[in-house]
Amino acid sequence: MNQEVREMIFSSNENMLINILNFEEYVSAKYLSETLYVSTKTIYRMIKKINELSLKENQKTLIVSEPGKGYKLNTIFRNQDIYSIVEFTEENSLNELVLALLFKHPKKVKRSVMDTQFLSDSTIERRLKKAAEILKNYAIQLKVDREYLWLIGEEIDLRKAINSIFLEMNKLNSLNEIGVEIHTIDKHFIDQQISLIEEMLGEYINYPYDITIYTHIFMIIKRYREGEVQYLGTQDPLEKEEQQLMEANPQIKQVSEQIITNIENYLTIKMSSLESYFVFQNIYSINSQKRESSNVDKKLAEEMTKRFILDYFSISDVSLLPSSRSLYEDLHQHILPMLSRLRAGIRVENNLLDDLMLEYRATFLKVKRIAEAINQELMFDTKMNDAEIGYLTLYFEKYKIDRQENKNVLLVCSTGVGTSELLKVRVQQNFPNLNIVATMSQRQMKKNQGFIYENIDLIFSTLRVPLTIEEIPVLNISPLLTDKDIQNINYTLNELDTT
Template identity: 25%
Template sequence: MIELTKRQLEIVNIIKKERIVSSSKIGQMLNVSSKTIRNEINEINSKCKSSYIVSEKGSGYKINSNLQVQINDEDSQLNRNFLILRDLLSKEEIDLYELAESLFISESTLLKSIQMLNEIIRKRNPNIQIQRNHNMLKLNGSEEKRRQVSTYFLMHELEEYNFDLKNYADFFSLFDLNILKELILEFNKEYHIKMKDVEVLSFVMHVAVMIDRILQGNEIIMPEYTQVDQSQKELAITFYKKLKNWLPIAMSESEINYLACLFAGKVSSQNKEQLEELGDFVKKVLQQIKDYYDIDLTEDEELIKNLQIHLMGLKNRIEHNTFLNNPLIADIRTHFPIMYDISIFFAVKIQEFFDTRLQEGEIGYLTLHFMGAVERLNSKIHKKIVVISPIGEAVNEYIRKRLSSVHELRIEICEILSIFDVEKIEEYKPDLVVSLMSIPKAISYPYYVCKELLSNQDIEHIYLELTNKKENEKNNIEHFFDNDLFFYDQCFENKDELLSYLCEQLCKKGYAKQDYLEKVLKREQIAPTAYGNLFAIPHPIEKCAVENKICICILKKPIIWSDKKVKIVFLFALTKEKNDKFDSMFTQMVSLLDNIDKVKKLVKTKTLIEFLAEFVQE
């Protein structure tokens, strides 16, 4: 086993990742000269007692694929795992020997890596594994489950490594980085500012670089259009006074505004056109990241705002050619390969957007923003549950298995308690209490009482409770309805008269074409759409509407629809394009209306607002 220095390991990893790369480019990445890189490569080859790294004239250095050299490098294992995972996610299956050859490792080393990857996956979802069939490797599981694997590894990166600020003390020779960190933590506590660990790290580094540049005689100039909230500016001024008590530092108005932006975590709406352009750019790239890496950060508003702030400052640094150094870059590149790779992807898009070239230090700050987003994502999907069960041990294994996976959530079952131990719930501070029977005592935590023994419907309700989607459910479906398409206390002789009227309303609003009634009636001839329980959901045999909409009609007196009484009608307008939310709501509607009591309550509503409120109510 060959022992290399940290810098030599970094050189080897860079060459492996780039496949072929010049000494000058490696030098730029490691902030050393080309001569130093060439000397290090000579030293590596000397330790390997062979030409492990070879030079290709006119191109650069590459790994000699004809040699198998065992290097003691745990960090290299992390990068290799990422490359294996990326290949498996991008292809249906992959040849074991071809993959080993492309990574310059033996088949046995690859299989050890696969074993390690499976252990990481198993902790989060025992139903997904990398499987070998003869010489082919495949990641099993549904597409939904496969897409969660990338997120698992982002979580793993954060869990497995902690930054020690002592390692970066030499970079800031003019002040003590740890004192700055403690000052920030005390200030956050005093003013009730909540930051997650990675957000604290990012904030410390941004402030540290700012102080270092000021002490060296450089000024941070914020764009003229940057306007900050007065309360955030007052916070920045207060923090600046604390800094002055510690360091002989003088900040300009522009620098205080920059500090206020860091505290705010948001941007002003002063220059709407500029901000909308940056916001649209960020959202577009986050969608591309979702498509390429299967990591969904598109709804993280805090990340979007943070990246907007970063891009505002970056635009200014580009104009003044004053890019930021980042002392964390080596550790970020080594220990967070997936997040660093995502940052590279984002940086390439930034370079195209601003027509510039970013230094690696700037890319490191992007990674810190993504790390914060992943930490927030982790807190969203990791949920703690306490179960109240009167049945005893016999059913506990079933409960654990049933709740082990609730969509994308990572469920931790803290305890399964009997009905007599309800007072113990407080010990676990759960996100939700799930009970298999009514709870006789009042509890201070959200709870859900199962209708059956953890049926599929129960699982869906538990998911809604854990994700707070229940309170947002009305907002999510509102755009499928229209006040002008809500009719109550109506009188019709029969279904044909009713359908003729409703289809006419859809056409008037431009949601359907003139032949819509004909297609709806054609569907009724095949089989009536009255489902019992006083409701009907008519729709065409094929999706042909202009826009997805639902027309609601509540009747004063029921009509006979085939052989069933109907008092509430939902006329669906469906477009050809697939809409998962609409499809999901259709299923949900049929399920809800199976409950005759629910239908009777809906029939009594007189406005769309009342209807939607009742519709999402349990």
């Protein structure tokens, strides 16, 4: 069967229903409902959905029924694998096509790029449709004619798409490199568990932590299916410190226990109580805000975060950096668990490193110089390596992109309210990406220095008196915003984007 058109991906309950059924004997709806703890109506709906998907893909129903007897599996599928193996390399070939288009923008790419993959015309059309759907998520349009492919979109959206697809490819490559061969239903189940962790902790799990948890859950499933769990009988029970750590992190403890319960239900098997702690360890090691760290690590993480920001931007106080809070939190949430890794001698992988050093070379080298200086002061045998520095580089690049997306502007005018409102409207009409935070007089400005340093990127002043605000550009413009003013603003914005 062609894996590209497979759509047979079921929920955990649907998969359990299929596992309960067999090819020989009928199973009643009542038994199914009692086993799965759902109503018989739900059983009917689940079977209807499974058969609709099976008919669409295989032209045969997977489950057959007989009045008064119940349900069993169709013997046609006895020697068939009803679930496709997820081809990570195949998924990445689509990402590679999208990246090729992104890197060539604004140039057009010949359609012949698709011919090298030896695909049929119908397959090419499907892949182009999928590529268009991926790009649509970033507000980018894929245009196609008989000879060429090209993109229409804003530079900021193109950069976001490149970063995001790099991360997705890295995740797929990581799974492929460790030899994971996973069925679609298992992938669907594990994806659900990752989503559950994110939901229960109230935060997104970034790479490479998602890979760590993903592969751990996969290996649990694989070991228990193959009966390779004898080693658990030789494991010592949890030590007092391990128990105390779990009690000090009740949310992570709760989600770990829930994940194990879900796997037990998924496999219909009872698992060792130690498994909850092993899952707990993996979740605890990620950059989770719910993670309770030692006071020493918290203090050190704060100092290192400030050091990176101050040295990178050559400023004396973090509050001088516009919208510094987002960058501070991103760096801090990476550095805090990083300290635990360095202390334990654990190194993370970064398959993005080569691409990242090529794409953001200047930023990487700048961050690396700061990291090397900090390394000399750290009392750990394991130091920050290029992989860790690469992740820190991404946070600085993310901050730059966020800043490019929406600059905060302060208007400085005389007391004429009507004039300032007219100017505000004119600026918003000509520069919709600028966010006019406030309008102040010169006297008000002097009283609100702290607010300005923290929240303002650019100042437009209609006053012909010199204004000196350290680190923040000031442009003198007309209250009517002339064409010359618009040119000056565009020039200044371009300069800011390149710094």
